Amino acid sequence: MLELWGIVVVFIVCPLLGALPIIAWLTQATTGRQLAQIGTGNISVSSAFYHGGTLVGILAVFSEAIKGIAAVLLARIFFGEGSAWELIALIGLVLGRFLAGKGAGTTNAVWGFSVHDPLAAIFVLLLASVSFTVVRSRQLAKFGILVLFPAIVALLHPEAPARILAAAALAGLLGWIYKQIPDDLNLPVEDAQSDSQAAFKFFRGNQSILTLDDELEAAFVGQKAARLAEVKRWGYPVPKGWIIGPYQNPEPLIEMLQPSDLLPFVVRSSAIGEDTELASAAGQYETVLNVTSKQELRDAIARCRASYNSERAIQYRRDRTVTKPVVSKQDSPFQKNAAKSQTDFGQNTGERAAFDAMAVLIQQQVQGVYSGVAFTRDPITKQGDAIIIEALPGNATGVVSGRVTPEQYRAYVVETDNFTSIQLEGEGNVPPILIKQVAYLSRHLEERYHGIPQDIEWTYDGQTLWTLQTRPITTLLPIWTRKIAAEVIPGLIHPLTWSINRPLTCGVWGEIFALVLGERSVGLDFNQTATLHYSISYFNATLIGEIFRRMGLPPESLEFLTRGAKMSQPPIESTLRNFPGLVRLLLREFSLTLDFNRDNRKRFVPALSQLAKEPVENFDPARLLARINFILELLRRATYYSILAPLSAALRQAIFRVKDGDLDNSRTPEVAALRAIQDLAINARQILPEFNPDKVFEQLRRTPGGQEIVNKFDKLLECYGYLSEVGTDIAVPTWKEESEAVKQLFVQFMQTNEPLKHQKCRRKKKRGFVQKRVHLKGRVTEVYSRLLAELRWCFVALEQVWLKSGLLKQPGDIFFLEFEEVRRLAESFEPAFIQQLQGLVQLRRTQFAQDNQRNPVPLLVYGNNPPPFSLQTAIPSPNRVLQGIPASPGQAEGRIKVLRNLQSVADIDRDVILVVPYTDSGWAPLLVRAGGLIAEAGGRLSHGAIIAREYGIPAIMDVTNAMSLLQDGQKVRIDGYRGIVEISDDLRLQ
Numbered sequence: 001m002l003e004l005w006g007i008v009v010v011f012i013v014c015p016l017l018g019a020l021p022i023i024a025w026l027t028q029a030t031t032g033r034q035l036a037q038i039g040t041g042n043i044s045v046s047s048a049f050y051h052g053g054t055l056v057g058i059l060a061v062f063s064e065a066i067k068g069i070a071a072v073l074l075a076r077i078f079f080g081e082g083s084a085w086e087l088i089a090l091i092g093l094v095l096g097r098f099l100a101g102k103g104a105g106t107t108n109a110v111w112g113f114s115v116h117d118p119l120a121a122i123f124v125l126l127l128a129s130v131s132f133t134v135v136r137s138r139q140l141a142k143f144g145i146l147v148l149f150p151a152i153v154a155l156l157h158p159e160a161p162a163r164i165l166a167a168a169a170l171a172g173l174l175g176w177i178y179k180q181i182p183d184d185l186n187l188p189v190e191d192a193q194s195d196s197q198a199a200f201k202f203f204r205g206n207q208s209i210l211t212l213d214d215e216l217e218a219a220f221v222g223q224k225a226a227r228l229a230e231v232k233r234w235g236y237p238v239p240k241g242w243i244i245g246p247y248q249n250p251e252p253l254i255e256m257l258q259p260s261d262l263l264p265f266v267v268r269s270s271a272i273g274e275d276t277e278l279a280s281a282a283g284q285y286e287t288v289l290n291v292t293s294k295q296e297l298r299d300a301i302a303r304c305r306a307s308y309n310s311e312r313a314i315q316y317r318r319d320r321t322v323t324k325p326v327v328s329k330q331d332s333p334f335q336k337n338a339a340k341s342q343t344d345f346g347q348n349t350g351e352r353a354a355f356d357a358m359a360v361l362i363q364q365q366v367q368g369v370y371s372g373v374a375f376t377r378d379p380i381t382k383q384g385d386a387i388i389i390e391a392l393p394g395n396a397t398g399v400v401s402g403r404v405t406p407e408q409y410r411a412y413v414v415e416t417d418n419f420t421s422i423q424l425e426g427e428g429n430v431p432p433i434l435i436k437q438v439a440y441l442s443r444h445l446e447e448r449y450h451g452i453p454q455d456i457e458w459t460y461d462g463q464t465l466w467t468l469q470t471r472p473i474t475t476l477l478p479i480w481t482r483k484i485a486a487e488v489i490p491g492l493i494h495p496l497t498w499s500i501n502r503p504l505t506c507g508v509w510g511e512i513f514a515l516v517l518g519e520r521s522v523g524l525d526f527n528q529t530a531t532l533h534y535s536i537s538y539f540n541a542t543l544i545g546e547i548f549r550r551m552g553l554p555p556e557s558l559e560f561l562t563r564g565a566k567m568s569q570p571p572i573e574s575t576l577r578n579f580p581g582l583v584r585l586l587l588r589e590f591s592l593t594l595d596f597n598r599d600n601r602k603r604f605v606p607a608l609s610q611l612a613k614e615p616v617e618n619f620d621p622a623r624l625l626a627r628i629n630f631i632l633e634l635l636r637r638a639t640y641y642s643i644l645a646p647l648s649a650a651l652r653q654a655i656f657r658v659k660d661g662d663l664d665n666s667r668t669p670e671v672a673a674l675r676a677i678q679d680l681a682i683n684a685r686q687i688l689p690e691f692n693p694d695k696v697f698e699q700l701r702r703t704p705g706g707q708e709i710v711n712k713f714d715k716l717l718e719c720y721g722y723l724s725e726v727g728t729d730i731a732v733p734t735w736k737e738e739s740e741a742v743k744q745l746f747v748q749f750m751q752t753n754e755p756l757k758h759q760k761c762r763r764k765k766k767r768g769f770v771q772k773r774v775h776l777k778g779r780v781t782e783v784y785s786r787l788l789a790e791l792r793w794c795f796v797a798l799e800q801v802w803l804k805s806g807l808l809k810q811p812g813d814i815f816f817l818e819f820e821e822v823r824r825l826a827e828s829f830e831p832a833f834i835q836q837l838q839g840l841v842q843l844r845r846t847q848f849a850q851d852n853q854r855n856p857v858p859l860l861v862y863g864n865n866p867p868p869f870s871l872q873t874a875i876p877s878p879n880r881v882l883q884g885i886p887a888s889p890g891q892a893e894g895r896i897k898v899l900r901n902l903q904s905v906a907d908i909d910r911d912v913i914l915v916v917p918y919t920d921s922g923w924a925p926l927l928v929r930a931g932g933l934i935a936e937a938g939g940r941l942s943h944g945a946i947i948a949r950e951y952g953i954p955a956i957m958d959v960t961n962a963m964s965l966l967q968d969g970q971k972v973r974i975d976g977y978r979g980i981v982e983i984s985d986d987l988r989l990q
Contacts, residue, residue, distance in 0.1 A: 006078025010089045014071045018096030018105060022063040027052045030059075036102060039184060044103040046184035053193040061107060067093060068112030086116045087166035091173055099579070104177050109170060113149065120156050124149045146171040209253050212241040212363075221245050221359040222270030227470055228361075234448060236441070237466050241363035243270065250301050250360070254294055257362070265291040266365040267300035271308060272357040273317070275471035277542070280455070284313045285358075289365060289395075301360050308358040366466050368395040368459035370430050372406060374438050376446040377453040379473055382862045387411040387439045391430045395459060411439035416883075437465050445470055450545060451479065453862060476862035478528075478542035483859055483958065485530060485537040486937030490918035492535045492852055494731035495844055496795065499818035500632070501728060502530055504639040512644070513547050515588070516581035520550045533861045535851035541860075551581075589648050593776055596641050604783045607634055611790045616797040624798045625826040631791045635784075642784040649773035658770045661889075665946045667778030669785060670924045673720040674947070677742065680716065681749030684709045693747050717742065722789035727781075730792040731815035745925035798826070809838060816844040852900075856964040857917070882959050882966075884934070886979035887945035890954035892932035896970040898963060899926070913974060915966050919944025927953065932974045934981055936962045948976075956981060 024035050024043045031052050035043045039051060045064055049057030068090065075089035090112045094105035114121040124145060150167035157163050210216060215233070218226035221243045232238040242257070244250045259265045269285030286307035288300035307313060372391030378384055390406040407428030414421045422436040438458055445467075446454050453476040457469040489501055510526025517524075524547060530539050588595075611631070616624060653663070665671045687705045688696070697713075700706030721736025735742055799814040807825065808814060814822065817840075824833060858866070894913040908914070910931040918937045919927065927933060927947045931954075935944055938957035948955035954976030962981070966972065973982040 002078055006075065006085065009074050009078060010085060010092055013074065014089045014092035015096030015099075017067055017071060018093040018098075018108065019100035020067075021101055022067075023048050023060045023103070026059050026063065027056050030056050040182040042102055042104075042181060042184055044184060045107050049196045050184050050192045054195045057196065064103075064105075064107035065111035067097075068108035068110070069115050071108070072112045072115045082116070082160075082163075084160070084162035084166040086112075087163065087170055090116075091166070091170050094170070094173055094177070098177050098181070102181075104174065104181060106174065109174060113170075117153065117156070120149065120152045123152050146175045209256065210243040210245060212238060212243070216243065219272065222272055222361075223275040223471065224268070224469060225270040225359060225361045227275065228467070231445070231448075231467055231470060236445070237464050239363045239366050239466055239468070241361055244301065244360040244362070246272075246357065246359060250298070253362070254297055254301075257294070257297065259292050259294065259297055261292050264289075264365045265297060266363050267291055267297065267304050268361045268363065269304050269307065270359040270361045272359070275469070277452070277472045277474060277477050279316070280471055280474050281313070281316060284310075284316045291365075297362070301362075304360050305358050366395075366459050366461050366468075368466075369393065369462045370434060371395050371459035372430075372438070372457075374442040374456045374458065375453065375473060376442045376456070377473065377476055377862060378410075379453075379475055382476060382867055383858050383860075385412060386425075387413065387442050389435055389438055389442075391428070391435065391438070393429065409435050411435060411442075413439055413443045415443075416881075434460055434465070441465060441467070451541070451860075452477070453479075473862075478540050478864070480531065480533060480538035480861040480866075481541040481859065482536060482538050482857065482861075483937060485539045486918045488539075489537045489726075489728045490937065491726045491729060491732075492848065493532060493537055493729060494535075494815040494848070495818050496815045496822065497729045497731050498532055498537070499820065500635075500730070500791075503527070504635060505643070506530055507636070508639050508643050511640070512585070513551075515584050517547070517550055518581050524550075533866050534854055534857060535848055536857060538861055588644070589651075592641070592644060592648055593772065596645075596776060596780065599637055599641075600779070600783065603634060603637065604787075607631075608783070608786055608790070616794055619797060621798060621801055621826040624794050624801075625823065628791065628794050628798075631787055631794065635787050635791070638780070638784045638787055641780040645773065645777040645780045649770065649777050652770040652773050656767075656770055658767055660940055660945075660949055662767050663771060663774050665774060665778070665950060667775050668946060669720065669723060669778065669782050670947060671950050672778075673716070673723060674745075674924050674928060674950070676716050676720070677746055678749045680709060680712055681746050681752075684746075685750045688750075691750065693751065696747050696750065697743070713746065722786045724789070727785050728788065730788055730795065731812070734789050734792065736789075741925045745928065748925075748929050795822070798822070807834065807837070808841070813841050813845075816841045816848070855900075856961050859960060882934075882962065882981035882983070884956040884959035884962075884979045884981065885939050886976055887938070887940045887942070887957045888933070888948035888953060888955035888976050890932075890952060890976045891974065892954045892976075893973045894931045894971065896966050896968055896972060897930075898966060898968055900963070913972055915962050916944070917963055918942075919947075927951075932976070934959050934962050934966070934972075934974065936960070 021043050023045065027033055027035050027048055033051050035041075035047050035051060039047055045057060045060045048060035052060075071089040071093040072086045075083070075086040079085040090109055093108050093112070097103050097105035097108060110121075113124075150164060150171045153167040154164045210221065212225070212229045212232050214229060216226040216229045225241070225243050228238050228241065242253055244253060257265065267286075267288040269287065271281065271285055273279060274281040274285065284307075286304045288296075288303060291297050291300050370391055370393055372389060374390075375388040378386050378388050387410070389409040389411060391409070392406040407426065407430055409424055409426035409428070409430075411425075412423045414423070420440075422439050424432055424435060424439075438456075441458070442454065442456050445456060446452065449470075449472075453473040454470050455473050456467065459466050459468055488505065489497075493501075506527050506529040509529050510524075513524070513526065514521040524543070528540055528543055530537055532538070607630070611627075614627075616627065619627065652658075653660075666675065684696075684700060684706070687709060688699055688703055691699050697710060700710050717735060717739055721734055721739075724732045724734045726732045795814055799808060799811065802808040802814070802825070803811065817825075821833075821840075824830060825837075892913060894911045896915055897908065897912045898915045900917065908926060908929045910929075912930050913932040913934060914926065914930045915934045917935070919933070919935055919942055924947050927944060928951050933944055933948050933953060933955040935942070935955070935957045936959060938944055940957070942957060945955055945957055947953075954974050956974055956976060956979050959981060966981075966983075970983070974980070975982070
């Protein structure tokens with residue numbers, strides 16, 4: 001029993017002891033400073049010395065020493081002297097210190113280990129002191145001790161493997177923590193408390209010379225150097241290079257290097273804020289070529305640093321309005337310095353500004369035979385897949401200087417699992433094989449940077465293709481993607497719908513992200529999560545990528561959450577760093593059903609019942625506006641569930657590896673509606689064996705028992721009348737308003753000889769845990785869709801009032817206004833606004849019509865000002881196999897029918913393969929009649945995929961450019977197992 005209490009102490013009391021921020025309390029009490037908000041954000045002994053002075057530092061040492069000693073002695077009470085549990089107690093203490101106390105726990109471990117094993121501690125101390133005094137490298141000393149002390153424990157106690165293992169675990173934990181948090185000893189010595197500066201200078205040791213072989217921090221050495229180091233680690237050829245960081249004395253490096261006529265160097269800027277997604281600073285800072293002596297090297301470094309304060313560089317930074325970056329508590333001191341220097345952009349012209357913000361990159365100069373630049377996306381047209389390459393003989397300076405007109409090429413890289421093809425446009429003196437190599441390198445570097453378009457500088461020396469620089473093309477940022485947005489809010493979006501949907505959706509996403517990120521969400525504008533281009537919704541992939549980087553998630557995380565794509569495992573470091581936020585999100589997920597049931601009982605059910613009892617036909621504008629506001633308040637909460645419920649279902653399905661076929665989607669509104677229609681059609685067929693498809697309902701009314709079928713059909717329409725072609729677009733008529741497609745589906749089911757087979761769900765042990773979320777998703781979808789339908793009917797009623805008064809001219813005009821404009825019209829009389837109203841509506845109608853004719857619609861939009869026209873820059877091959885996401889198993893062969901929107905099509909049967917831009921609940925009547933489905937957007941969790949699986953129809957989602965590459969009448973073969981659309985010679989358009 002005593003040992004059981006000991007385990008409780010080790011795993012609960014010790015972490016809580018480590019979490020106590022005693023150093024923060026001491027510093028604030030004596031100096032008034034809050035360590036968490038200054039410097040590195042660490043609450044550590046070194047930060048206490050740095051910001052509080054010697055006295056505070058000494059008190060901090062005593063407090064942390066007492067913690068370490070107390071942890072060991074507590075474990076000793078329960079487990080005896082010298083046991084491995086004493087080291088495990090230190091591990092718990094250090095973990096609590098790191099996760100909650102914002103420190104590394106080195107002092108705790110040192111003093112605790114000294115009490116645990118004094119002899120081993122003496123050996124470690126002596127060896128560490130000697131090594132640091134001789135080598136003067138704190139990095140080598142710090143990590144050397146971590147290797148040394150478990151080795152000494154092993155030598156002194158070979159009979160205690162548990163003790164050795166615990167010592168190794170403690171050393172490994174400390175080493176990992178050192179990688180996660182910044183080192184206060186990297187802060188500028190001159191900013192430390194005066195009585196602590198001498199000690200800081202000693203313990204900083206000799207600053208090692210940074211090279212491109214090191215893992216560099218962009219916030220310290222600039223993006224240019226950090227990216228080149230990264231590219232080199234990935235295995236691409238990069239000329240050998242050295243970095244002089246801010247504050248560093250260049251003389252040790254100058255003495256080490258031996259420039260000469262045979263081995264010239266190039267000196268380049270790598271300023272903080274240069275080559276970033278905010279600003280490229282191309283040509284703003286000095287680059288010095290052909291440096292052949294030490295004095296030239298010394299002068300070149302000085303020129304490069306001085307260029308930071310040149311008039312053009314200062315003006316450039318002012319024009320770009322580079323702002324202070326957000327710095328979290330986990331950021332390094334170099335990021336703090338970067339933040340500080342960026343606040344001085346364009347303001348501080350003194351020598352110190354350059355030392356704060358300018359790192360210098362020195363590289364061996366490559367004698368290029370051919371050189372140039374490559375843009376992985378066309379910066380002019382801002383669309384298409386072409387790689388733009390400029391090249392000429394000699395080094396790259398001629399191209400980037402603009403003094404010589406280079407040869408221009410366009411390259412297209414097409415890659416499959418077994419085949420790579422590169423097609424070129426353009427001719428010149430540069431060998432085509434080299435241009436193809438540049439194109440291949442460029443596309444792969446863009447993929448490495450998660451699809452962010454790159455501006456790449458390269459040179460070829462006759463043997464090797466060298467990468468000299470890669471940076472984002474700032475004019476092509478942010479990147480907007482339709483791939484995800486098309487699933488959330490598909491189709492062309494009317495202004496009224498967008499003005500309501502955007503703040504609701506962005507607000508909920510912002511709430512979810514802020515919940516996980518906590519303080520790291522500061523500086524993120526969640527209102528920029530989505531926008532409209534060409535009347536189509538796009539998500540901000542750049543912003544979401546930044547959010548996920550801060551969350552430490554893999555780059556494919558968003559597609560996993562929204563589309564069911566595969567996701568790699570996130571790094572353990574980021575998981576631990578985000579653990580508190582993930583716990584908060586997990587608690588929300590666990591309570592999702594309970595929260596929804598409460599809100600459904602108290603809010604949604606009473607509200608929907610009240611709305612159903614009060615028809616809007618005779619309401620005046622003021623009363624309609626009040627009703628709209630009432631529905632919007634409900635939608636704010638319903639939107640939260642409409643986003644979180646599908647995400648929860650997707651997460652659970654992925655975690656427990658439950659197959660799509662093992663889940664029952666019968667409570668999804670569109671599936672339930674289809675089953676009800678099918679069952680009613682089967683009963684109608686028994687009553688009316690022979691019928692005219694064009695007059696089914698008239699014949700049923702004249703048939704005994706048929707009138708009851710018609711009445712049930714009307715009730716069914718009343719029950720599911722809130723569904724529409726696009727469930728999230730209130731501008732689209734509901735089934736209740738336009739029921740022709742539903743009637744056609746009813747007739748189609750009556751004509752079917754055999755009932756369609758519903759999906760059969762196999763029972764599995766873990767299926768129920770996922771199935772609960774799928775059922776919840778169906779209930780949420782019903783509530784959300786009903787509220788949107790009620791909202792639409794309010795606006796339609798309001799429009800009828802304004803049509804009668806002449807304020808609007810034709811049906812549908814109200815949906816070309818934004819909500820604030822509708823509010824202005826309903827609340828007040830503004831002659832000036834009313835006078836320009838018709839012109840505004842007509843302008844938006846015209847633009848909407850033009851957008852409706854746009855083909856193809858770009859999957860990605862680069863930058864905030866996309867071109868007004870679509871440019872087909874890819875080279876499509878009619879024989880190629882189109883690849884998508886396999887969404888519903890099975891194979892089918894048939895003729896293509898391209899549908900750009902939901903329309904009445906009578907000749908759809910099992911020989912038809914539908915090609916659609918997206919699918920939503922309202923498409924169900926068409927989908928179940930077809931032999932197969934191909935969609936440009938969507939995933940395995942989309943409405944179309946669910947319907948297709950429900951009725952055994954092969955379906956492939958996310959087929960890029962399917963709407964433009966496939967044509968009516970063309971024959972294809974689709975494989976829903978592999979996600980392949982095959983167009984062979986014998987299946988072409990006939």
